[in-house]
Amino acid sequence: MIRxxxxxxxxxxxxxxxQGLALQFTQHLALFDTPQTDKLAMQHVAIYLTHEGEIDTAPLIAALQAAGKTLYLPVLHPFAPGFLIFQRYEPNTPMRQNRFGIAEPMLNCHEIKPVAELDSIFTPLVAFDLQGQRLGMGGGFYDRTLAQLPANHRCAIIGLAHDCQLVDTVPNEPWDHPLSAILTPSRLYTFKR
Structure with missing residues (x-):
């Protein structure tokens, strides 16, 4: 129904x-640029390219680049099925379509950033609630990948969504990774973790 x-x-x-999503980011830029003790501080940022009705990330990518952030895109892990790796992305990065028809950088081992070294990861979602839970696309790629983060990690996990994707409650499973924040076209929701 939410899809x-x-x-x-x-x-x-x-x-x-x-455009509203990018504007919300720029309006909250000071929060995103606070010292590294804040969960939302970011320099090395993973983001995704839009697929199947997800909110368009192109304006946000442009805003992140204009703010001087180093960007990484998810790539299906070549040796560990069901996991993602994150590779540096620039406008001239050679791209290819993965098996799901999603554009991703052509694999270059020299441009990979370990998930534990990322400052922030923007994730897609189908639905979210005000407790910071997200309902993903069903493949579990992000949940499995985020499970690799150490318990004391400083990486902010930020969901991107249309405002209409807010629901009362998202089912919570033990393997689900809660979000640090959710950015929509109308506001930024933050959660204490």
Missing amino acids: QRRNALSPVAQQQAA
């Missing part, structure tokens, strides 16, 4: 939402 609601947004509404 249908998200996919029913008109192209104009999708574009406005994408």
Whole structure:
């Protein structure tokens, strides 16, 4: 139902939402640039390219680049099925389509950033609640990958969503990784972890 609601947004509404998401980021830039003791501080940032009705990340990627952030995109792990690795991304990075039809950088081992060394990871989601729980796309790629983070990690996990993806409650499983924040076109939700 939430996917249908998200996919029913008109192209104009999708574009406005994408611009709103980037604007929310720039309005909260001071929070994202606070000292590393804050969970939201970021320099090395993983983000994804939009797929199947997800909120368009292109304007946010441009805002992150304009803010001088170093960006990384997820790549399906070549040796560990079900996991992601994160590779540095720049506008001229050679890309390819993975088995799901999602664009990802062509594998370059010299450009990989271990998940524990990332400052922030922006994640896609189908739905979220006000407790910071996310419902993913069902493949478990992010949950398995985020489970590799040490218990005392400083990496902020930030969900990106349309406002219409907010629900009362998201089912919570033991393997689910709670979010540090959720960024939507209208606001930034933060959670104490």
